[in-house]
Amino acid sequence: MADAALHLFQGLGIELEYMIAAKDTLAVLPVSDKLLYSVAGEYVCAIERGEIGWSNELVLHVIELKTNGPVPELDALPALFQENVRTINRRLVSLGARLLPTGMHPLMDPFTQTRLWPHDNNPIYEKYNEIFDCRGHGWANVQSVHFNLSFAGDDEFARLHAALRLILPLLPALSASSPLIDGKESGFLDTRLAFYAKNQKKLPSISGNVIPEKGIRSKREYEEKILKKMYADIAPYDKEKILQEEWLNSRGAIARFERNAIEIRIIDTQECPLADISLCALVLESVKNMAGRRWVSFEKQLNWDEAPLAALFKDVVKNGRHSVISDKKYLSAFGYEKNASCTVGQLWEHILDAVMPRDNPRSRVWRGPLELILREGSLAERILMALAGDFSPEKIVYIYRRLSECLAEGKMFEPGEK
Numbered sequence: 369m370a371d372a373a374l375h376l377f378q379g380l381g382i383e384l385e386y387m388i389a390a391k392d393t394l395a396v397l398p399v400s401d402k403l404l405y406s407v408a409g410e411y412v413c414a415i416e417r418g419e420i421g422w423s424n425e426l427v428l429h430v431i432e433l434k435t436n437g438p439v440p441e442l443d444a445l446p447a448l449f450q451e452n453v454r455t456i457n458r459r460l461v462s463l464g465a466r467l468l469p470t471g472m473h474p475l476m477d478p479f480t481q482t483r484l485w486p487h488d489n490n491p492i493y494e495k496y497n498e499i500f501d502c503r504g505h506g507w508a509n510v511q512s513v514h515f516n517l518s519f520a521g522d523d524e525f526a527r528l529h530a531a532l533r534l535i536l537p538l539l540p541a542l543s544a545s546s547p548l549i550d551g552k553e554s555g556f557l558d559t560r561l562a563f564y565a566k567n568q569k570k571l572p573s574i575s576g577n578v579i580p581e582k583g584i585r586s587k588r589e590y591e592e593k594i595l596k597k598m599y600a601d602i603a604p605y606d607k608e609k610i611l612q613e614e615w616l617n618s619r620g621a622i623a624r625f626e627r628n629a630i631e632i633r634i635i636d637t638q639e640c641p642l643a644d645i646s647l648c649a650l651v652l653e654s655v656k657n658m659a660g661r662r663w664v665s666f667e668k669q670l671n672w673d674e675a676p677l678a679a680l681f682k683d684v685v686k687n688g689r690h691s692v693i694s695d696k697k698y699l700s701a702f703g704y705e706k707n708a709s710c711t712v713g714q715l716w717e718h719i720l721d722a723v724m725p726r727d728n729p730r731s732r733v734w735r736g737p738l739e740l741i742l743r744e745g746s747l748a749e750r751i752l753m754a755l756a757g758d759f760s761p762e763k764i765v766y767i768y769r770r771l772s773e774c775l776a777e778g779k780m781f782e783p784g785e786k
Contacts (some may be wrong), residue, residue, distance in 0.1 A: 381439030506563025689713030
């Protein structure tokens with residue numbers, strides 16, 4: 369997203385991360401370098417395959433698929449990503465592997481199974497490991513969707529940043545897909561984000577409250593309030609300045625000024641690209657309406673205190689769509705006037721109808737997956753429903769094998785199906 373001429377929402381970028389797992393046991397397999405080698409003929413960090421690229425991640429059992437540069441709309445992306453999923457799965461057959469979705473592996477032991485990427489960019493990963501110890505679940509066992517939204521100049525940046533702050537706390541209610549850890553129910557629907565918030569507690573300025581700070585109107589203010597403090601705090605541990613870049617920032621949405629975009633980082637990977645892109649489409653339309661001041665002024669968005677937003681975010685990470693909102697001011701910021709309080713799920717139903725009306729033909733492709741999520745629950749809820757209290761390794765592998773089949777076939781996961 370490097371072209372500064374791309375104005376607000378004119379350029380969109382999506383990255384999807386998947387695990388590579390053994391075909392039969394679903395144990396993580398550290399072979400992403402071999403997968404990339406099978407295409408490039410050498411060990412590389414990334415390859416481009418037309419409109420979609422493949423690239424490495426911190427650990428060897430994760431592969432990332434991403435748009436090659438910004439795209440103007442999302443409509444074609446489910447099919448493009450799905451085609452690449454099928455291609456990768458075909459290439460993984462010879463390695464005895466398959467792609468596996470969701471935000472975390474339910475059975476992985478990161479302390480014994482973590483293998484860092486050993487090729488180009490390895491100094492970055494080794495430095496992270498040296499400072500934070502990347503063998504934990506929050507580092508080695510995470511898969512997410514990154515969604516980039518373009519902006520041009522300070523005015524558009526400020527509008528986008530302010531709008532995202534209000535919407536971020538609601539996202540895990542729809543996107544949570546990581547309810548298990550070490551073969552047990554974690555107590556959080558979004559376990560990945562429970563770790564995300566404390567991954568870098570050694571240096572709290574890196575993630576802040578996850579919900580970004582208020583009152584930021586420009587690139588200069590962002591650098592002063594967020595980036596410079598973060599770089600100063602990590603400098604004693606990073607004398608070579610390996611990590612002092614924008615991507616060190618671990619807030620829920622981070623400024624990527626070098627590509628003129630803000631990147632959303634708190635969406636768990638779903639069961640198939642259609643589900644991922646449908647969630648991104650809803651986020652996009654919601655942010656467009658918020659940034660367009662449909663329900664609340666820019667000044668109010670800009671100066672909304674992060675403490676209640678962060679508290680709501682933590683509640684939603686744990687309880688998902690069942691979290692209750694009793695803040696009438698917050699509800700009115702989305703045009704919700706029906707009751708003095710509602711669940712996050714009810715608020716999302718209101719937002720969906722407001723930004724993706726049923727009679728809008730462009731909404732139809734997205735509404736199907738989104739209505740299933742609102743009706744049956746996030747993927748995390750559906751996984752727990754399918755397990756029905758049986759957390760034996762055999763049952764977990766059975767359910768996650770079904771999830772890998774959903775990914776391979778490009779279909780939504782429904783607990784009752786066999």
